Amino acid sequence: MRILAIESSCDETAASVLSTTKNGKPSILSNVISSQIAIHAQYGGVIPEVAAREHVLNIIPVVAEALKLAKTKPQQLDAIAVTKGPGLITSLISGMETARTLAFAWNKPLLGLNHIEGHIYAAFLELKKDLKFPAIVLTVSGGHTLIAIMKEHGDLKIIGETRDDAAGEAYDKGAKMLGLGYPGGPAIAKLAANYSARFFEKPKETLGFPRPMMNSGDFDFSFSGLKTSLLYKLKADSNWQNRIEQYCYEYQEAILDLLVEKSLKAAKKYQATSIIASGGVSANYRLREKLIERAKIVTPNSQVYFPEMAYTTDNAAMMAAAAFFRLNQNPKLKSWQKEKVELNLSL
Ligand code: KG4
Numbered sequence: 001m002r003i004l005a006i007e008s009s010c011d012e013t014a015a016s017v018l019s020t021t022k023n024g025k026p027s028i029l030s031n032v033i034s035s036q037i038a039i040h041a042q043y044g045g046v047i048p049e050v051a052a053r054e055h056v057l058n059i060i061p062v063v064a065e066a067l068k069l070a071k072t073k074p075q076q077l078d079a080i081a082v083t084k085g086p087g088l089i090t091s092l093i094s095g096m097e098t099a100r101t102l103a104f105a106w107n108k109p110l111l112g113l114n115h116i117e118g119h120i121y122a123a124f125l126e127l128k129k130d131l132k133f134p135a136i137v138l139t140v141s142g143g144h145t146l147i148a149i150m151k152e153h154g155d156l157k158i159i160g161e162t163r164d165d166a167a168g169e170a171y172d173k174g175a176k177m178l179g180l181g182y183p184g185g186p187a188i189a190k191l192a193a194n195y196s197a198r199f200f201e202k203p204k205e206t207l208g209f210p211r212p213m214m215n216s217g218d219f220d221f222s223f224s225g226l227k228t229s230l231l232y233k234l235k236a237d238s239n240w241q242n243r244i245e246q247y248c249y250e251y252q253e254a255i256l257d258l259l260v261e262k263s264l265k266a267a268k269k270y271q272a273t274s275i276i277a278s279g280g281v282s283a284n285y286r287l288r289e290k291l292i293e294r295a296k297i298v299t300p301n302s303q304v305y306f307p308e309m310a311y312t313t314d315n316a317a318m319m320a321a322a323a324f325f326r327l328n329q330n331p332k333l334k335s336w337q338k339e340k341v342e343l344n345l346s347l
C-alpha cells in the first residue's frame with residue numbers, strides 16, 4: 001500500500017509518502033515540510049492571511065518533492081489523505097483543495113483526517129516495541145491539549161482537555177512576555193535547560209508558580225492563570241531579565257507537572273498498558289524525562305511512547321500514518337467521541 005498525505009492546518013506546508021514494508025509495517029519514504037516559522041517569527045505569532053498565501057505558493061512544489069523523494073509515480077498511489085481540521089480554515093483549504101483535485105485527476109480515493117488523529121499516530125511510526133492497548137494519549141500542541149483513552153485502533157475517547165489555553169500556547173505566550181520570540185516552546189526549553197544544568201540536583205523552585213487544576217478530580221487543564229501569574233511576577237520584579245533562565249525553568253516545570261501528573265492519574269485510573277505523548281510540545285526533552293521518571297513510580301506497568309522528533313511538530317508523515325492505520329487496522333472506524341464534542345471525521 002502507498003499513501004500520499006498532505007497537511008496544511010497551520011504554518012507548515014507538508015507532504016509525505018508512506019508505503020507498507022514486507023512484514024506489513026508502515027514505512028515513511030518521504031517527509032517534506034516547508035516551514036513558515038521564519039516569516040511568522042517577525043510578527044510574534046502566526047498571521048492566518050500570510051500563512052494562507054504561503055501555502056498556495058508552496059503546496060504543489062512540496063507535493064512534487066515528496067513524490068520525487070519517495071520515487072513514487074501517481075499511478076502507484078492507493079490513496080490520498082489530507083488534514084481536514086481542526087486548524088486555520090484559510091490554511092486547511094489549500095491542502096484540502098489540492099488533495100481533492102489530485103484525487104479527482106488521478107482517480108484515487110481521498111481520506112479526510114483529523115489533525116489530532118495524525119499527532120497520535122505519529123507515535124506509531126518506527127515503533128521499537130509493539131504498543132499494547134489500552135493506551136492513555138496526551139496530545140499537546142500549539143492549539144490543543146487533551147487526554148484520551150484509546151482502547152484499540154480508531155476507538156478513542158477524549159476524557160480531558162484544556163478549558164482555556166493549550167500547553168503550547170502557554171509556552172508561546174509566556175515566551176512573548178519574556179521577549180523570547182516565536183515559537184516559544186523551544187526558546188523557553190533551551191533557557192530552562194541552561195538553568196538546570198548549573199545545578200547538581202533538581203533546582204529548588206522559589207518563584208512560586210501555581211499548578212492550576214492539579215487536584216480538580218478530572219483530567220481537564222487550565223493554563224491561563226499560570227500565564228497571568230507569569231505576567232504579574234515579571235511586573236513585580238525589576239530584575240527579571242537577569243533571572244530569565246530561572247523564570248523559564250520554573251514556568252516550564254509548572255506546565256509539565258500538570259501534563260505529566262494528569263496523564264499518569266488517567267493511566268492509573270484506566271490501567272493503561274501504554275502512555276503516548278504526542279504533538280509539538282512532546283518534542284520537549286524535559287517532558288520526556290519527567291514523564292518517564294514519574295511513570296516508573298506512579299504507573300510502573302505502563303510503557304511510555306513518544307513520536308520520533310521529526311514527527312512531533314506538524315508534518316504530513318503523521319497524517320499518512322493515521323491513514324495507514326485507518327485503512328489497515330480498522331476499516332469500520334468507530335466514532336471518536338466524548339460527551340460534549342464529537343470530532344467529525346467524515347468528509
Ligand atoms: O503540533 P504543533 O507543531 O502545531 C499545532 O498543532 O499547534 O505544535 C506547535 C507548538 C508550539 O506552541 C511550540 O511552541 C510547541 O509546539 N513546541 C514546544 C517545543 N517544540 C515545539 N514546546 C515545548 N518544547 C519544545 N521543545
Ligand code: ZN
Pocket residue numbers: 115119141142279280313314
Ligand atoms: Zn499540530
